[in-house]
Amino acid sequence: MRIDILTVFPEMFQGPLDFSIVSRAVHSGIVEIQIHDLRDFTESPQRKTDDAQFGGGSGMLMNALPIIRGAEAVRDMALESSQVRIVFLSASGKALTQSLARELSLAEQLVLVCGHYKGVDERAIEYLNGEEISIGDYVLSGGELPAMVLVDAIVRLLPGAVGSLDSVEEDSFYDGLLEAPRYTRPQTVRGLSVPEVLLSGDHAAIDAWRLEQSLQRTKERRPDLYSKWTKEHESHQEALEMQIVHSLSVNPTPVSQDASGVSIRPLLADNVGARKFHMRLFEVQPGGHTPHHEHEWEHEVYILQGSGAIVSDEGEMEFKAGDAIWVSPKERHQFKNTGAENLRFLCLIPTMGTCT
Numbered sequence: 001m002r003i004d005i006l007t008v009f010p011e012m013f014q015g016p017l018d019f020s021i022v023s024r025a026v027h028s029g030i031v032e033i034q035i036h037d038l039r040d041f042t043e044s045p046q047r048k049t050d051d052a053q054f055g056g057g058s059g060m061l062m063n064a065l066p067i068i069r070g071a072e073a074v075r076d077m078a079l080e081s082s083q084v085r086i087v088f089l090s091a092s093g094k095a096l097t098q099s100l101a102r103e104l105s106l107a108e109q110l111v112l113v114c115g116h117y118k119g120v121d122e123r124a125i126e127y128l129n130g131e132e133i134s135i136g137d138y139v140l141s142g143g144e145l146p147a148m149v150l151v152d153a154i155v156r157l158l159p160g161a162v163g164s165l166d167s168v169e170e171d172s173f174y175d176g177l178l179e180a181p182r183y184t185r186p187q188t189v190r191g192l193s194v195p196e197v198l199l200s201g202d203h204a205a206i207d208a209w210r211l212e213q214s215l216q217r218t219k220e221r222r223p224d225l226y227s228k229w230t231k232e233h234e235s236h237q238e239a240l241e242m243q244i245v246h247s248l249s250v251n252p253t254p255v256s257q258d259a260s261g262v263s264i265r266p267l268l269a270d271n272v273g274a275r276k277f278h279m280r281l282f283e284v285q286p287g288g289h290t291p292h293h294e295h296e297w298e299h300e301v302y303i304l305q306g307s308g309a310i311v312s313d314e315g316e317m318e319f320k321a322g323d324a325i326w327v328s329p330k331e332r333h334q335f336k337n338t339g340a341e342n343l344r345f346l347c348l349i350p351t352m353g354t355c356t
């Protein structure tokens with residue numbers, strides 16, 4: 001990916017992009033970032049880039065022409081317009097979210113225009129068919145800090161920028177929820193200890209605890225995200241239920257939700273017995289794979305879409321949509337997508353209780 005930033009304050013970018021993940025991504029060639037001084041694109045001898053507003057009003061406005069010339073100069077004409085996105089950082093733009101960052105991370109080239117003063121002449125946005133993005137409901141003095149925020153949010157999503165993709169996927173907002181609390185050494189800090197479950201080594205129980213905490217936090221702190229997530233997952237679950245029923249030709253018992261909002265399904269009684277399960281849906285892109293991992297519990301995996309293979313100490317076993325796989329406790333394994341479409345599978349992780 002290539003990112004070009006147009007600004008009247010190029011010096012502001014020295015430093016913030018020179019550390020950590022963004023800097024490593026630049027050095028390893030994952031992203032190229034170029035900062036351009038908008039004053040280089042003026043025709044005024046004073047290199048002026050702003051003027052008073054038509055119709056009056058306090059504050060200067062950035063001229064359209066230096067922005068248009070700048071964007072045209074840096075735009076890679078070899079790319080199709082859908083692969084180049086021209087973004088104006090703007091308080092009145094659409095909100096920057098994790099899913100928008102993910103969408104932008106797929107572009108080949110991004111041209112970021114930093115406004116200043118009272119903003120930019122509307123015709124620059126119109127002519128360049130730009131999109132306006134805001135980093136929050138507050139007004140900053142210029143688009144430089146928002147551009148840095150946007151660059152950071154996007155670059156960490158580029159393949160190879162962060163050591164493990166799992167780490168990015170476990171972050172807040174990736175799946176629409178806030179992250180569960182995290183802990184590191186020492187086990188006790190000023191009398192505060194780490195939740196027992198995290199020391200248990202039981203990965204299924206840890207996953208279930210984290211999901212529960214995530215849901216609880218999101219419900220308390222971001223009811224807007226929580227209701228969106230529960231709505232999406234309800235319809236998601238209906239669809240999954242249909243597919244499972246179809247693939248197994250058994251009638252499922254109804255889905256219910258516990259107090260924390262975690263979906264619990266007393267599963268297909270003749271198949272797995274009357275135990276509670278957490279359902280987790282996984283998606284692996286073509287050519288991708290999950291990390292090698294193991295669970296304390298035996299669990300079931302239903303292949304909903306695509307084809308692939310499960311690799312374990314026992315060897316490699318191929319599967320396709322409609323297959324159900326039984327994974328033994330402590331069996332180290334990995335799922336690989338060997339097909340051309342996304343591989344989607346549902347993991348049923350037993351919890352301790354039984355269904356009544």
Ligand SMILES: C[S@@+](CC[C@H](N)C(=O)[O-])C[C@H]1O[C@@H](n2cnc3c(N)ncnc32)[C@H](O)[C@@H]1O
Pocket residue numbers: 088089090091092113114115116117118119120133134135136137138139140141142143144146
């Ligand atoms: C002082 S602001 C202009 C605010 C503008 N008059 C308005 O009311 O929306 C100057 C520049 O800062 C940037 N900016 C300010 N707040 C922003 C935000 N929340 N998100 C993205 N960019 C912002 C924009 O590039 C904007 O052109």
